[in-house]
Amino acid sequence: MxxxxxxxxxxxxxxxxxxxxxxxxxxxxxxxxxxxxxxxxxxxxxxxxxxxxxxxxxxxxxNPNASALASARADVIGVLVPSLTNNVFAEVLRGIHDGLRDSRLQIQFGNTHYSEEEEERLVRMFLSQHPSGLIVSGIDQTPATRALLEKAGCPVVQIMEVGPDPVDMMVGFSHFEGGRTVTQHLLDAGCRRIGFLGARMDPRSHRRLSGYRSVMEAADCFDLSLVTTTTLPSSVSMGGELFKTAFAKTPDLDALVCNNDDLAMGVLFACHRAGLDVPGRISLAGFNDLEMMSVAFPSITSIRTPRFEIGHQAIAMVQAAMSGERPSEPVVDLGFELKVRESTSRANTQNI
Amino acid sequence: MxxxxxxxxxxxxxxxxxxxxxxxxxxxxxxxxxxxxxxxxxxxxxxxxxxxxxxxxxxxxxNPNASALASARADVIGVLVPSLTNNVFAEVLRGIHDGLRDSRLQIQFGNTHYSEEEEERLVRMFLSQHPSGLIVSGIDQTPATRALLEKAGCPVVQIMEVGPDPVDMMVGFSHFEGGRTVTQHLLDAGCRRIGFLGARMDPRSHRRLSGYRSVMEAADCFDLSLVTTTTLPSSVSMGGELFKTAFAKTPDLDALVCNNDDLAMGVLFACHRAGLDVPGRISLAGFNDLEMMSVAFPSITSIRTPRFEIGHQAIAMVQAAMSGERPSEPVVDLGFELKVRESTSRANTQNI
DNA sequence: GCCCAAGATGGTAGCGCTACCAATTCAGAT
DNA sequence: ATCTGAATTGGTAGCGCTACCATCTTGGGC
The missing domain is CATH 1.10.260.40 (lambda repressor-like DNA-binding domains)
Known part of the structure; x- marks a missing residue:
């Protein structure tokens, strides 16, 4: 036969x-x-x-290719992040992978290098495979990208931030509020000349800066010369350099809010090297709460952001949507948590 | 109509x-x-x-799915790494992505979580798509995985290490020699009671430890109690904990070789906290040379490993193989570089 | 002028799977 | 007995593309 x-x-x-x-x-x-x-x-x-x-x-x-062709649906979830150097997104990816255990779904992942054009190109490329879902970082897509996402024909989750107008679903937290919270903490601790250091200055960094600014203005402490930023990538050494610039501009600094923990770590080292006591002379806070912040000497105050949880939740939302469940609330705010540590201990803020 | x-x-x-x-x-x-x-x-x-x-x-x-089905070849390169938390692999991925610019190839990427079983499962899964190439980490695949890779029908590159028996191609460096080099440097600087701290203890960590041991034995300085390891994951805080354990065991330590930079950073902070001068009391060296090592205070001696370059080279080898070129030498050793910094400055090694 | 090689182009039959129906069975309702 | 609907199973026609040939040029060597 x-x-x-x-x-x-x-x-x-x-x-x-x-x-x-x-x-x-x-x-x-x-x-x-x-x-x-x-x-x-x-x-x-x-x-x-x-x-x-x-x-x-x-x-x-x-054979997944044959399956995808016949069903016009690939068991793939596209994930777009702006960077890999950045520890933060590595943890988001971890969360995504973890949420995918025992699932036949695969991750296809793309690095936009903080470029909206590259993001658009990658979205187009990913959509050509008819993915089961798409996870993109941030809420600042180009109109063209947004249009592509809106007719993607699959669940789409925007991660890292929350905002008023999701393409489909959203999970993240408010960077603006994060910036407010850490700045307010420093004000509460008695600091007044609180500088802001920022690198890369992607949209999320800008929103943190806005949070800083709003609190500083409310306390009548805002001074543009307290803000030092660069569009260059963030790194520990960049933290040191920004610190030098800031300290030269405003030697009466009594605290620094750093856009992220890498910078804060760079500032800490620079202070050690310059013999400036932290927090005795300068209080210091970071953002993201990388693991090392709690064991640094002194330990560094930071905003713990739910990176792993964001990845996990994003996948959960995609999977729920795939099985037809629409979330009651398409925007999930996972919040953040201020971790107060030695670097902003108020006992030392008197001597300014 | x-x-x-x-x-x-x-x-x-x-x-x-x-x-x-x-x-x-x-x-x-x-x-x-x-x-x-x-x-x-x-x-x-x-x-x-x-x-x-x-x-x-x-x-x-x-439609890439239809294309893959018809040609029995997907424009996808599978990449398997053991971890994402680990900065090192994030940089390898960066190198891979960078090597892929202007190519229609996509990366499909999997996290083995340092598990050989998971690696086998993922290799099987990836091969089912008929990828254009496969990049796997390390040289310690199970026999079953190795058999799968050998009949993969596409270029295969093992990365991070070099060894005598590649499945197909290999690009990396010798962790054994890395361990030797950094240990020898400490011996040359006058240290004798040189401890080794290691976490995770995957095969590459073991080979670094072997390098350490071979040099220490040759110098007649080896002492098993100088070695402190854990199979728990590496982290900055783990560095601090291992340091405490080691210092309790062997209070006459005059130097520490750390399996990686995270641990070294943890040791540095622990020393600061304990009031132990680095390098005055204890010399310190890491492995990988993460960006922050050069700006830490004191800056930390480390072995710079070519992570980005490994990713880049691996992709180049895959692409060459795809266009029919067989490399003259299937094993590429990219080497490493000892970066001597303040943490092992010999001026301070007299007071033991 | 003829022949053949090399290059450009097209027809068609799958690649391996799943959507869409249809067929069958069987329990429970009428 | 007959009908109905749910549950289970199968046949078949694609999904959109490329491999495999066949065909049709063109140009140069003899």
Missing amino acids: DTADVKNRARRSSGRPTLADVASRAGVGTITVSRALRDPERVSVDLRTRIFAAIDALGYVL | DTADVKNRARRSSGRPTLADVASRAGVGTITVSRALRDPERVSVDLRTRIFAAIDALGYVL
Whole structure:
């Protein structure tokens, strides 16, 4: 019965077993095998057992390309982040991967390098595969990207921030409030000449800066010369350099709010090197609460941001949407937490 | 509207333009469009222009799933790394992405969490898509994984290490020699009671430890109680904890070789906190040379490892292999570089 | 003028899977 | 008995693309 069959198949087959091989070995139709794989509940236990036995015996693995073509849906979730150097996004990715355990979904991941054009290109590329979901960073897509996302035909989650107008769903926290909270903490601790250091100055950094500014203005402490930023990438050494610039401009600084922890760490080292006591002479706070902040000497006050949780939640939202559940609230604010540590201990803020 | 057409096509088409749409608009055969996309040289300039005009007009994007199915080859490179928390692999990924600019290749990336079983599962999963290449970390695959890789039917690059028996190609450096070099440097600086701190203790950590041990034994300084390790993940705080353990065991320590920079940073902070001068009382060296090592106070001696370059080179090797070039030497050793800094400055090693 | 190689182009048959129906069975309702 | 609907299973026609040939030029060597 299969002479003709063999003659026909020999031409281009990859040599690997196919669904049809499994089906004939198990004595069922191909579609039943497909169902046993995608939705086991819909196949009787009896057949299911035989089918899985055949799969094991043949070492069958489903061909995801054929599956994606036939169903116009790839078991892939596209993830776009602006950077990998940045520890923060590595943890988001970890959260995403963790949320994906025991799922057949794959992550396809792209690095936009903080470029909106690159983001648009990647969204286009990802959409061409008909992904099951898309996760993008931030809320500042170009109009063209936004239009692409709106007709993506799959769940879309914007992560890291919350805002009023989600493409589909959103999970993050308010960088503006984060900036406010850490600045207010420094004011409460008695600091007045509180500088702001920022690198990269992507939209999220700007919103943190706005938070800083709003609190400083309310306290009548704002002074533009207290703000030192660069569009260059953030790094520990950049923290040191920004500190030098800031200290030269405003030597009466009594505290620094850093746009992120890398910078804060750079400031700490620079202060050590310059013999400036932290927090005795200068109080110091970071943003994100990387693991090292709590063990630094002195330990450094920071805003703990729910990076892992954001990834986890984003995947949960994608999966829920895939099974038809619409979230009651499409925007999830995971908040943040101020971690007060030695670097802003108020006992030392008197001597200014 | 054209009823017949709609009746036939409306059923399952995705609604997006296909190759056939482009072909009919350009007045050519579908295969010619396919060729214009994959290998423009083989299509006359005249047709090429018309085809690309049609593509632009229709907003056509190639369906990678259909392409992969038909050609039994996906434009995807699978990348397996053991961790994302670890900065080191983030930089390798950066190098990979950077090497991929202007290529239609995509990265599909998987996290093995330092588990050989997970690695095997992921290799199997990746291979099911017929990737164009595979990049895996390390050289300690299970026999089953190795067998899968050997008949992968695509270029395979093992990264991070070099060894005698590549599956296909290899790019990395010798962790054993790295461990030797940094330890020898400490010996040369006059240290004798040189401890080793290690976390995670994956195979690469073990090889660094072996390097340490071989040099220490040659100098007749080896003492098992100088070695403090844990299988728990590496972190800055873990560095502090290992330091406490080590210092309690061997209070006459005059130097520490850390398995990586995170640990070294933790040790530095712990020393600050304990009032132990670095390098006055204890010399300190890390491994990998993360950016912050050079700006820490004191700056920390480390082994600079070519992480970005490894990713870059791995992609270059995959691409070369895809176009049929076999490298003259399948194993590329990118080496490493000892960065001597304040934390091991010999001026301070007398007072032991 | 003829032949053949090389280059350009196209027709068609799959690649391996799933959507869409249809067919079958069986329990429970009428 | 007959009908109805749910549950289970299968046949078949694509999904959109590329491999494999076939065909049709063109140009140069003899």
